[in-house]
Amino acid sequence: MIENGKILVETLVVCCYGKFNPIRGFTIRELEIATNNFDARNVIKDGYAYKFYKGFVEDRTVSVMKFNDILNDGHEDCFNNIIFASKLSSHKNVLKLTGCCLETRIPVIVFESVKNRTLADHIYQNQPHFEPLLLSQRLRIAVHIANAIAYLHIGFSRPILHRNIRPSRIFLDEGYIAKLFDFSLSVSIPEGETCVKDKVTGTMGFLAPEYINTGDFNEKCDVFSFGMLLLVLLTGQKIFDPSRGDEIGAGHYWLLHYVKKCIENNEFDEIVDPIIVSEGPRVGKEKQLQGFRELALMCVCESAEDRPTTVDVAKRLKQIYQHLA
Structure with a gap:
């Protein structure tokens, strides 16, 4: 978690021209509860590198992006998503970033909910x-x-x-x-x-x-x-x-x-x-x-x-x- 946090902060500062906008942190336990332990029945998108799960946090529907832990380049792809989503989330046609969990080997990302798949x-x-x-x-x-x-x-x-x-x-x-x-x-x-x-x-x-x-x-x-x-x-x-x-x-x-x-x-x-x-x-x-x-x-x-x-x-x-x- 410490290493992930260090990488994330450093990368965000570089990409955001010296500024760092705090991102909400989630615990892995919160996301396990939100997705019913990442239940396959909650998958809304199943890709090679990651899965999107439908979840509930504080009675609010969210989308949880969990990367495949065996990927060698998973860290890079994950941080890229956090970095650019955080910069672009103000646009109504970009999936809005809610936060992330840094406790896993590859961080888990939380986005706004989606209703109708891809x-x-x-x-x-x-x-x-x-x-x-x-x-x-x-x-x-x-x-x-x-x-x-x-x-x-x-x-x-x-x-x-x-x-x-x-x-x-x-x-x-x-x-x-x-x-x-x-x-x-x-x-x-x-x-x-x-x-x-x-x-x-x-x-x-x-x-x-x-x-x-x-x-x-x-x-x-x-x-x-x-x-x-x-x-x-x-x-x-x-x-x-x-x-x-x-x-x-x-x-x-x-x-x-x-x-x-x-x-x-x-x-x-x-x-x-x-x-x-x-x-x-x-x-x-x-x-x-x-x-x-x-x-x-x-x-x-x-x-x-x-x-x-x-x-x-x-x-x-x-x-x-x-x-x-």
Whole structure:
């Protein structure tokens, strides 16, 4: 606990320009009681590196993020989440940090509650207790996340890069308010630099081509990932799916290749998520779909220079959502 506390304080002071904002401390016993000893039935997200549990603290629902204790890099990922969540929690579309427990080998983090699991759960799983996500809801979720990412990029003296934008990194709260989370890979661009150079990490299919080729990551790489998120929202399809390549080649296992091929063949309408199609026609719907598609393709341009900024993306999405496209 002492070592974890020392690391946390030192890291927060460095990242917050000499200031340290105290974070509420929880005991492991409090969190065991809150989650019924981390009962598997309380898991709301099960990932490779961590699990999120639904819990109750002082009659208030919370989300508890517990890392896998066998991870060698678990400490780094955990402290990254605490650091960046503490800086970003004021934004309504970022999952709000409540506190943490330093008594375990890898600290346990406590966040605000979430009601409706992740966007990936709703897009991919089609579970009967999930209501279908309509086009208007998808557009609103896109607006929320674009606003959050724009805040990361311009809200601080040095831009913050998320580096892992995808549906499983977005919780949906009551009313389907989108909340960006998981800052395990996030990093600030150093002062005087225009990018971060690092080993390639993240999720294939969401990674910008220049990052794969050079290891250089900047804001436009986040824009590319967000563009892929828009394509997932439009099509309801997974980023990688071997069944897609049976007739048009293995390269189209990847969603971006598949979408481009369908557009070349004037078949894009055929791959719009059937849930969106089943809504039926209404005034402005086709214009919204067109604007949504065009913006997504701008975000995933091969050349980073041709991609819009996240601020421009957020503005454009708001226009599309409000039928002003």
